[in-house]
Amino acid sequence: MNVTTGVSVYGLRRRFGATVALDGVDATFVPGVNGLLGPNGAGKTTLLRILATVLRPDGGTVDAFGHDPSTAEGRLAVRRRLGYLPQEPGFHRQFTAFEFVDYVAILKEWADRKPRHDEVRRVLSLVGLEAVMHKRIGQLSGGMRRRLGIAQAFIGRPTLLVLDEPTAGLDPEQRLRFRELLGTEAAGSTVLLSTHQTDDVAALCQSVVVLLEGSVRYAGAPGGLAAMADGRVWLAADRDERAQLAWIAGDGQVRHIGDPPRGAHLVEPTVEDGYLLLAGRTAIEQAGAA
Amino acid sequence: MSRRLVPVLSAVLATAFFGGLAFGSPASSLVFVGPIVALLAWVAVHRRRPAREEAGWAAPAPAPARPVLAVPGTPRQVAAALGRAESHELAFSAWFGVGLGFLVVIFVTFAVIYADDNGQVWVEMVGMSPWFAHPLAGMTIVAAHRAATRPARDGTGELFESCPTEPVVRTLALLRTAAVPVGVFTAFLVAYSVALYLGSPAIHGPLPFHALPVLAAGPVLVAGAVFLGVALGSWVRFALAPVVAVVAVGFFALRLAAAGDPGWNGSSALSTFGPQADSPVVAGLLPTWWYLLWVTALGLGVAVVALLRFRRDRPVWLTGATAVAVGVAAALLGTAPPGGGEAQRVADLVAYPTEHQACDRSAGAPLRVCTYRPYRDLRQRVLAAVDPVGRALPSTVRPMTIRQGFGGDETDLPSRVRRLLRTEIPEQGEGEIKIEYAGDGAALQEYRLRVAFAGLGLRLPADTGDEGPMSIAGQARGVVALWLAARGLDLEEALHLATVENPGDSDENLVRGGGNDAFERGLAWPNMCGPVVWSPQDLEAARALMRAPEAKVAAVVERNFVRWSDPTTATDELLGELGLPSAGASETVVIRTEAHC
Numbered sequence: 001m002n003v004t005t006g007v008s009v010y011g012l013r014r015r016f017g018a019t020v021a022l023d024g025v026d027a028t029f030v031p032g033v034n035g036l037l038g039p040n041g042a043g044k045t046t047l048l049r050i051l052a053t054v055l056r057p058d059g060g061t062v063d064a065f066g067h068d069p070s071t072a073e074g075r076l077a078v079r080r081r082l083g084y085l086p087q088e089p090g091f092h093r094q095f096t097a098f099e100f101v102d103y104v105a106i107l108k109e110w111a112d113r114k115p116r117h118d119e120v121r122r123v124l125s126l127v128g129l130e131a132v133m134h135k136r137i138g139q140l141s142g143g144m145r146r147r148l149g150i151a152q153a154f155i156g157r158p159t160l161l162v163l164d165e166p167t168a169g170l171d172p173e174q175r176l177r178f179r180e181l182l183g184t185e186a187a188g189s190t191v192l193l194s195t196h197q198t199d200d201v202a203a204l205c206q207s208v209v210v211l212l213e214g215s216v217r218y219a220g221a222p223g224g225l226a227a228m229a230d231g232r233v234w235l236a237a238d239r240d241e242r243a244q245l246a247w248i249a250g251d252g253q254v255r256h257i258g259d260p261p262r263g264a265h266l267v268e269p270t271v272e273d274g275y276l277l278l279a280g281r282t283a284i285e286q287a288g289a290a
Numbered sequence: 291m292s293r294r295l296v297p298v299l300s301a302v303l304a305t306a307f308f309g310g311l312a313f314g315s316p317a318s319s320l321v322f323v324g325p326i327v328a329l330l331a332w333v334a335v336h337r338r339r340p341a342r343e344e345a346g347w348a349a350p351a352p353a354p355a356r357p358v359l360a361v362p363g364t365p366r367q368v369a370a371a372l373g374r375a376e377s378h379e380l381a382f383s384a385w386f387g388v389g390l391g392f393l394v395v396i397f398v399t400f401a402v403i404y405a406d407d408n409g410q411v412w413v414e415m416v417g418m419s420p421w422f423a424h425p426l427a428g429m430t431i432v433a434a435h436r437a438a439t440r441p442a443r444d445g446t447g448e449l450f451e452s453c454p455t456e457p458v459v460r461t462l463a464l465l466r467t468a469a470v471p472v473g474v475f476t477a478f479l480v481a482y483s484v485a486l487y488l489g490s491p492a493i494h495g496p497l498p499f500h501a502l503p504v505l506a507a508g509p510v511l512v513a514g515a516v517f518l519g520v521a522l523g524s525w526v527r528f529a530l531a532p533v534v535a536v537v538a539v540g541f542f543a544l545r546l547a548a549a550g551d552p553g554w555n556g557s558s559a560l561s562t563f564g565p566q567a568d569s570p571v572v573a574g575l576l577p578t579w580w581y582l583l584w585v586t587a588l589g590l591g592v593a594v595v596a597l598l599r600f601r602r603d604r605p606v607w608l609t610g611a612t613a614v615a616v617g618v619a620a621a622l623l624g625t626a627p628p629g630g631g632e633a634q635r636v637a638d639l640v641a642y643p644t645e646h647q648a649c650d651r652s653a654g655a656p657l658r659v660c661t662y663r664p665y666r667d668l669r670q671r672v673l674a675a676v677d678p679v680g681r682a683l684p685s686t687v688r689p690m691t692i693r694q695g696f697g698g699d700e701t702d703l704p705s706r707v708r709r710l711l712r713t714e715i716p717e718q719g720e721g722e723i724k725i726e727y728a729g730d731g732a733a734l735q736e737y738r739l740r741v742a743f744a745g746l747g748l749r750l751p752a753d754t755g756d757e758g759p760m761s762i763a764g765q766a767r768g769v770v771a772l773w774l775a776a777r778g779l780d781l782e783e784a785l786h787l788a789t790v791e792n793p794g795d796s797d798e799n800l801v802r803g804g805g806n807d808a809f810e811r812g813l814a815w816p817n818m819c820g821p822v823v824w825s826p827q828d829l830e831a832a833r834a835l836m837r838a839p840e841a842k843v844a845a846v847v848e849r850n851f852v853r854w855s856d857p858t859t860a861t862d863e864l865l866g867e868l869g870l871p872s873a874g875a876s877e878t879v880v881i882r883t884e885a886h887c
Contacts, residue, residue: 090445111363128347
């Protein structure tokens with residue numbers, strides 16, 4: 001891969017006191033949508049914050065489009081390409097939606113008023129907030145605020161989009177709109193998407209990284225993650241105690257992940273099956289070690 | 291009206307309403323009842339609707355061409371754009387609205403409701419600029435601190451940090467919001483000055499060049515308030531930090547303003563309230579330019595402290611060092627004794643007033659008014675007020691001179707001027723009535739009374755060195771003095787002169803818990819601190835004289851003027867001579883010698 005077209009991290013480490021958030025992470029994120037999966041506390045947000053240049057790693061290096069964010073010049077170059085949606089973005093509730101995005105646009109060095117306002121209106125219309133853009137943020141619903149956060153991240157169509165759980169709080173239709181938005185607006189950009197929604201990953205991502213306990217446990221195509229569960233997902237009328245994970249599916253049958261019994265009714269695995277198999281095994285190992 | 295205006299308008303109106311009540315001018319509070327009701331009605335009509343319908347998110351339109359930020363804004367351009375956004379926020383801040391409310395209270399109280407009571411010289415009015423700036427400055431410190439700490443408070447710090455704009459540019463943008471309070475306060479000063487010029491004809495005197503720095507200090511102070519708020523916000527996020535700062539600045543400023551001699555205080559140049567002088571005679575010695583430089587250096591220094599949080603390069607350090615050097619120089623030179631030439635000039639003004647004064651003589655009375663030369667308008671105003679009194683006096687009364695002079699003592703002068711005084715500060719001369727600088731309605735009434743008393747040969751406690759006040763209850767000369775003092779006034783004004791508006795309402799009376807005794811009801815001197823006290827019966831008799839035909843009373847007064855000047859002649863004798871009913875036995879007035887006003 002040509003490093004100037006994507007983002008790579010090498011041996012990335014970061015601790016918070018006694019807690020190891022990242023433990024030597026190596027990963028490469030190519031142009032397109034890159035999913036980041038992992039349970040809570042796996043280190044996803046820490047990795048995204050480092051890539052968004054708001055957190056310095058304790059060790060390791062970051063190469064973003066050929067720039068090193070550990071230097072002032074590199075950091076500035078990355079920030080000029082960056083659109084960032086933090087996990088819990090704050091808002092100035094007394095600002096209107098327009099004023100808030102306008103403020104962020106100025107911080108992104110859009111100093112000229114006319115093109116800036118045009119761009120602010122454009123990104124607000126992308127998320128369907130043009131009708132309420134002059135309402136105070138305090139009056140907006142949680143979902144609309146989330147869309148406002150998404151809107152500011154798209155200012156100037158950044159070539160690096162770091163989105164930490166962007167679909168949290170969105171209803172299914174809005175998640176669909178978000179997928180459409182990424183398809184149209186992020187074409188050609190390198191998008192890093194942290195999520196708990198494995199169907200989002202399956203639908204959107206060209207590659208996916210699974211983080212567990214600060215380490216990369218899988219990096220590759222979503223299909224590859226699903227394939228890890230090949231031959232290990234089966235349906236049965238009753239729960240089988242030998243399965244690592246089992247739950248009642250929508251059709252009333254019990255979906256199992258693990259080593260199937262002889263004669264089991266195997267089904268096509270999904271990204272979620274692969275992810276759960278990976279994460280579930282770790283959980284079992286943790287329990288055994290304890 | 292925009293909903294965003296509601297907080298700032300509420301703050302302005304609430305402050306103006308309660309500020310008027312707190313400062314003892316309920317009349318000014320009443321002015322705001324209408325706007326408050328209108329605002330409440332607007333809010334009631336436009337109150338927030340229950341649950342908002344979720345705005346839909348339709349499929350995105352085909353993406354237009356990729357927007358291109360061809361050239362990122364320079365830090366200067368970004369700071370300017372951010373500064374405009376932050377200025378908008380500051381202007382709509384409720385805290386800033388409270389500061390605006392204080393300005394409204396000041397304007398309505400002093401420039402509208404009590405405009406007629408302003409009789410000071412322009413130098414003193416201008417000297418109020420730093421005082422008026424303080425309430426706005428205090429609220430601006432809080433508003434600026436909240437603006438600087440907003441990202442931390444609202445959780446937007448991480449998002450903002452991910453943008454290419456450096457924190458120091460955000461700080462510069464916040465510093466640029468100083469234009470808002472500077473503009474507001476300058477507009478206030480202009481409006482206030484115009485209102486005083488048009489509505490307070492009694493304000494008089496010259497506006498010398500040395501007074502201008504004090505005028506300019508007001509806008510500088512409110513700019514410094516923004517800098518202090520931003521500096522505090524950059525270093526100390528604690529929400530009460532600006533409140534502590536406001537209290538501390540107020541405390542030290544007041545201590546500095548009150549330090550030194552009772553009158554002259556050299557260290558007042560270091561107070562943000564500005565250098566003070568009890569008399570306009572010595573105002574020319576005030577280190578006003580050094581004071582302006584001092585507060586400018588303070589503001590600049592605080593701005594540098596704000597920038598040092600995020601940028602510590604050579605230009606910032608050099609600016610800081612310059613601010614310190616200028617501040618130290620301004621402090622040293624501002625508190626130094628005045629120059630020899632100027633000190634000598636003031637010493638001569640104090641010791642030899644006649645050599646620096648011009649006089650206007652009455653055409654029909656043995657009366658002239660002398661003031662320092664630049665106070666021609668006061669001279670004419672006083673002469674116009676006392677001329678009818680002088681004309682009503684018999685021709686046998688010896689000539690009188692109303693002379694302006696320095697009213698303080700040596701402690702009101704800088705030590706250098708004291709040393710240069712080659713004689714005592716002159717007391718009121720024989721045949722003279724000494725006045726200072728007041729030219730408002732109450733002062734003019736006082737001058738009328740003093741001319742009348744002088745014409746009757748009644749010497750006031752100040753003339754004899756006695757403690758005041760003195761009682762003239764039951765004496766005809768007191769009634770004649772009131773009638774004389776009312777010459778030239780219309781009947782309503784004349785009756786007002788001989789009427790106690792609020793008996794028992796003086797501070798002393800409130801302290802004592804008494805009230806409405808003969809002393810209180812005999813205080814007709816216009817400023818309640820007069821040197822004489824009548825009895826209520828005397829005041830009734832005076833009003834009867836004022837209602838009687840003027841020619842008849844004038845004839846009686848002139849014919850027996852020696853008799854009416856005699857303290858043993860009773861009020862009833864005068865009323866009998868005029869054929870007016872007796873006022874009854876005069877109540878005994880027990881004089882309060884201690885702080886009766």
